[in-house]
Amino acid sequence: MEVLDYPFMRSALLMGLILGILFPLMGVFVVTRGMSFFSDFIAHAAILGGALAVIAGISPPLFLIPYSIVVGLSASMVWNSFPLSRDTVLGVFYGGAIAAGVILIAVKGLSQTYLMQFLLGDILLISPLDIWLSAGLLAVFLVFLKLNLRKIVKSSFLPEVSMAEGVSVRAYDYVLIGFIAAAIALSVKVVGVILANAMVVIPAAAAKTISRNFRQFMFIAPLVGILSFVSGTVASFYLNIPTGPAIVAAAFVCFLAALAIKGVSA
């Protein structure tokens, strides 16, 4: 295949395979715990994080992972500690992070190209470090799921009962927030700030629509994710269209297909 002749495309496809599994598996818990707006916030907060990384002269992925975790946990501590709902706190932080990021970009004279790369992603920017970090994160997340799946599902579906049984719903929230923040930070280069959240939510939403049980849910979501990342990346190569939007468009088609399947079987 011609697409595999180019090293940057091989990197993009490899990254897509990793994120195609990682994002939807996280998305399963994002959509069942009502955290979709949170992952969107983390993606947009990366505008500020990326600017800070460039100004500080630190490799963006290395900076963005701890930055996103700190920002995510800070926001969650605010909504857990003050009489403010989660979406209100995220709305406030969301606006603040974007405003600060754009101001910083303007003041420091970072180029519009830089901003556009952040907003929409650019697979040419994927480095071996990004791939290794993503693979490492996927491995750690799979181990975490293996050890904690029953309690995470329980705390998602029966939070009040879980608390009564001594299962810490908030602790699992914090751990998932950390994982989601790290994954979003790594994906910004591929799909961009605007669309990163879509790749967390859409495959999981498509799988949730047609799954009759959790086993199916956990299997179909990454399947949709891999299909979307690979087909979107290949389509962007042959059709000469931006990769991030092509991946998200492929995922959206999968979501529409899931709606159709559900509609037919209902």
Place this chain on the structure above:
Amino acid sequence: MTVILSAEDIEAGYNSRPVIKGLTFSVRDGDVLAVIGPNGSGKTTLLKAVLGMIPLRRGRLSFSWKKGVDRERLIAYIPQRMEVDRTFPLSLKEMLGLSLPGAPVEKYIDMLELRGLLSERVGDLSGGQMQRALLAYAIIKEPQLLIMDEPTSWIDAKGADCVLCIMEEFRKKGIAMIIVSHDFSVIKAAATSVLGLGPEGYFFEPVDSPLIDEKLMSLFGTLHHNACITCKPEKGLG
């Protein structure tokens, strides 16, 4: 009999408002403590305080659990009315599997008439089926302390009889239970002691105490129905 739970002069509430004050009671293994009282008297607040879901402002709660056993294995709780996400893709079998690894699921699914529903998505269950599913989730692990908030309020008479059968079986096994109920027939049939909460204070009496009717009358005296346990001895006794 071993005291499983001992409460000494406990006070709990929300924000600056104490809802329960100065309660002292105990629950031994095999006991069924019925918590009763008018709406707003603090029944659910008491359960949440016992479960550690809201902090105590005063007093002490002590548990004598089996040593070295996870709390998840020891305690089970069925809330009054649980709003679950009906879009959650989870089969009933998977939901019961969340209770505890290796829990004897088979033992109770026939009793609660759930066998034919095991592959159903829990979101597709009716209200009564869901209540039975939640009951099954709680009891299959055979905890040391089972706490139920109005367990019969959302199920039919046959289901309510099942609850009473299960409570009787658990009582014989030495499992302690705390149950909030407005149904005096359930209390009469199952409880070994009563904790009555009211605006003027509380009482804690064995269910066969000669004072129990008088205390219930003083608690519910302003209500024209359900005023006395002995008024409805025959309904729903299973």
